[in-house]
Amino acid sequence: MSATVTLQAPLSGVVLPLSAVPDPVFAGGLMGQGLAIEPLSSTLLSPCDGQVSQVSSTGHAVTVRAANGAEILMHIGIDTVKLGGSGFATRVQKGDRVQCGQPLVDIDIDSVARRAPSLITVVVVTNSDDMALSLDASGLVEAGASCFLTVTAQGAISHPGAVHGAELSVTAIVAHEGGLHARPCALLHSVARRYESHIDIGFAGQRANARSVVSMMGLGVGENDTVTLYAQGADADAALAALVEALQTPTHAGHAPAPAAVVATRDDGKLGGVCAAPGLAVGTLVLLAEQERAVPERGHGVEPELAALNGALQKVRDRVAADVAQADKRGAHAESEIFGAHLALLDDPALAQAAERYILDGRSAAYAYRSAIRAQSEVLLGLGNALLAERVADLKDLERRVLDVLLGGEEAAPELPAQAIVVADDLTPSQLTRLPREQLAGVVLARGGATNHVAILCRALAIPALVACGPAALALAAGGEALLNAGEGWLDADADAAALAAARQDIAQREQRRRMLREQSAGQARTRDGLAIEVAANIANAAEARDAVLNGADGVGLLRTEFLFIDRHDAPSEDEQRAACQDVLDALQGRSAIIRTLDAGGDKDVPYLPLPAEDNPALGLRGIRTGFAMPAVLDAQLRALLQVKPLSRLRILLPMVADVADLLRVRQRLDELAAELGVTERPQLGVMIEVPSAALLADQLAEHADFLSIGTNDLTQYTLAMDRCHPALAARLDALHPSLLRLIALTVHGAAKHGKWVGVCGALASDPQATPVLVGLGVTELSVSPQLVPEIKDTVRRLDSTACQQLALDLQSLNSAQQVRARLQADAAALLR
Known part of the structure; x- marks a missing residue:
């Protein structure tokens, strides 16, 4: 039996590369390598002798297994699963033996073309990791007559190693539109590959390996069908949980969204x-x-290529680490954080293993790394989450940097x-x-x-x-x-x-105004009628603290300590935390600093902390709840803060507090740790108002807290029930919504009962349009980015607090954030003098 099979064109038409297919799953090779055809004929033919291993229940896809084990999937059109079988008449069944050129599916071209996004038909070898493909066809081809591509088996088909332990099982309802067709199966395949356990999906008396896209498609699972998942191995529990989530998270048969919607053409020519x-x-x-750099496909042996890849990864790792260090030295926190995330990607085991598999198949290190990066990119693009899709640029960055090392000649x-x-x-x-x-x-x-x-x-x-x-x-x-x-x-x-x-x-006038405001920023911000407003800065390190002082900040209103924890492999020691916080206090030249305890969880991932996977992370272990779940982490942070000097200039802020019990629990622990350390002085202890329950109970919290600080980002998402990471909701997620204004007013009123002050450290404080509203609501501290301190101070000095109070009262009676902003814009000239 020959290891090489030559495939004939299954349709007449124009040959296209997979990159031209308007579907990221196919375009990125996630389903396998191959080619596509813009069809000019109406009958799909078998490309070789073999056996039918899968026929879609809707007739739009057929897989033929060739004699050398290659699984050739032919997918007619894009999103044609939505047609429910209309326009397709299958001539074969699963298990049928077929000959090259034998009709498989009759296609009503006109009917399908009118209702599907595209007629482009994809022909891929779904187990192409085990095959070498020659993609020689181009231009026009004739069905059953033109050579399309050549497939050569590369030794034995790879299988995972032996697994041990009891087989676990669980049922799940398939939520994907159209059931388990190509795109959902590709997603499940990508999830299954993260785990060592052997995973099967069972349906109607049959079982399919979750690492085989063709086998899963062959089950014929429809939308809302119930399947049974089986897993055996050391990580079986985690694998089942991940597969259940992937099966039960609805996706739609339509295209995955692009990273950002293209804006409509303007009428003015701009x-x-x-x-x-x-x-x-x-x-x-x-x-x-x-x-795009040309890369050699074939390598010079497994060992040399693995060594080349590992050497290149280490060089890039060293360069990125140097970028992080330089950014930290300049105080460029955003740059440091982003390149720190790149370091984590360089250590991603899934990427490394994917690249190694290509090398084991005889590919070069450059070809292997590019293929692994692009496969992962298409997974992100195919998940239907625009925020995740935007992370593809980071993968692309790593691809470029690693190829520069492997191929030489770094781009100037x-x-x-x-x-x-x-x-x-x-x-x-x-x-x-x-x-x-x-x-x-x-x-x-x-x-x-x-x-x-x-x-x-x-x-x-x-x-x-x-x-x-x-x-x-x-x-x-x-x-x-x-x-x-x-x-x-x-x-x-x-x-x-x-x-x-x-x-x-x-531009020149704006720059002149910025210089003037900066020169005047050191003084106190008082309204025209004498109300003092503290304008502080949100920072992450000592360099940003120095920048805050240069910009005239009255202190630090929020130091986010989670930046000490991310982009590293273990938690910072107590001494590291104490030193970092002490550096901030020293940089403030006598000013006070509010330091927030670790706010991990939700959209702030700290990989080495054993936080469980959650269906809704924003409502799970976040903020102080993480500290309660991992008391050793919280204790180390509190001990570090208690050793900062002088404690009179330190204020500790607790994130995601829901009620008084959370606050009292930390205060008691702070007292116990202070006694152990022999510390008699206590820093002020404040509470973040981020959830509606905290705003509603502000009077109870203020009885035991020294101050309250409103985090408008989270308070907005929880009040409006809109995920702040959801790009489609970004325009509606506005903290000037009247409901938020009422919660802020309630917070200030509750704090005033006990003589406590209220600040705002969320994004709303950095919005100059919101400054008169917050002053009118009774907020007496605004914490903003260091560069905005001069502008916010200038805005405060142009306000009359009595007029702001009446304005804030009026705005609470409006019914939308749009109305609030329209009113503020209309009243701007009268407010700011």
Whole structure:
């Protein structure tokens, strides 16, 4: 029996690469390697002699097993599972022996074309990890006559090692639209591969290996069908839980969303986009073309290629660690955090194992790493979560850096004119940071999203940035002068001389005003009628504390200690925590600091902490609940804080407190630890108001707390029942909603009963439009990013607190955040004098 099988074209038509398929699961090779056809014939033919191993119940997909063991999946059209079988007439059944050229499915081309997103038919070898493929076909092919691709078996088909232990089982209802067709099976396959246990899915008396996409598709499981999951091995419990979640989390047969929706074309001829970082810029358009490096597919032996990959990963790891250290030295916290996340990705075992499998199949280290990265990227793109899709840029960054080491010739940093507006399809974080900052006026991207790491860096570096502009961005003429207004979401490549001159004058005036406000920021912020408002800074380390002092901050309103815990392999020691907090106090030159205890969980992942997987992390172990679940971690942090000097300038803040019992439990433990350490002085202890229950019980909390600090980000998501990480809800997640204003008013009123002050450390405090509202509600401390301190202080000084009180009362009677903002905009001139 020959190990090589030559496949004939199953349809007549134009051959396309998988990358041209409008579905990320196929385009990224997640289902396997192969080719696609834009069909011109209406009968799907068997590409070789073999046996039918799977026929979709809806007739849109058939798999034939060739004599050499290759599983050839033919998927007719995109999202055709939604047609429910209409337009397809199958001629074979599972188990039938077929010959090359034998009809498999008759297709009503006109009917399918009218109702499906695309007729493109995908032909992939689903077990291509065990095969070598020659993708030679191109142009027009004739069904049953043209050579399509050649498949050679690479030794024995790989199987997981032996497993031990009792077999566990659990049932689950399949929530995926259309049942277990290609996309859901690819998702289940990716989940199953994370675990060592052997996992089967059982349905209608049959069982399929969860690592085999074809076997799962062959079960014929429909939407809302009940399946049984079986797992045997050391991690069987975890594997079953993950598979149940994957089966019961609904996905839809439609396309996975792009990382960000492309903005509709504007009527005024300007290029529209999504604001990633606000600002105004005039500059020369510079187009950065993305060039894909050619990589050799075949390697020079398993051992040399594994050694090359491991060596390259270590070099990149060292370089990224150096980037983190340099960013920390400059106080560039956002940059440090992002590259710290890249370090974690470099150590990801799933990526490493995937690359090693390619090398074991004879591929080069460069080909293996690129394939592993892109497969993982398509998993993220295919999950239907736009926030996760934006993390693909980080994987792309690592791919580029590792290939630079493996192939040599690292790409030089581009040369830019004095004021450059850089235009690109997308940028990775390291590409952005390599651009000369002093020459970079703005960034415009065809793709990207407002929450990805490049957007975060642009905001941190104050670079005006527009993303998700679509292909029109790449058609801009390089070398021309353009006007970018990122805050309003547009770029004008045809701005006349008058518009450019006006923009330059506006930019100069804004810069002059920033300098003036910074010069005046050291003084106290008092309203026109004499009410003092403390304006503090939100920081993460001592470098940011020094920056806060330079910007005139009255103190630190929030030090997020979780940044001591992330991007490392173990928890920081008590001494490390004490030293980091002491450095912050020392940097403040006599000012006070509010230091929040660890707020892990939810969207703040700390991998080495044994937090359980949760169906809804935002409602699970978060904030102080994490400390209660891991008392040793909380005790180490409290001991470290009790040793900071002087304690009179330290205030401890507890996150995610739900009621008085949480507060009293920590206060009692703080007293016990102080006694053990021989510390007689106590720091102030405050509570974050982040959940509605805490706002409603503010009077009870204020009886035992020294102060209250409102975290508007979480309070907004819990009050409005909208996930703050959900991109589709971003526009509606507004802390100026009247319900939030009422909760803030209730908090201030409750605190006043016991003579306690209330601050706001959430994003609302950094919104100048909200400053008169918060002052009117009775908030006496605002904690903002260091760079915003001068502007917020200036806003406070232009207000009359009595007028603000009446305004805040009026706003609580409105019925939407939009109405609140409209009223604030209308009253701005009267409020700010």
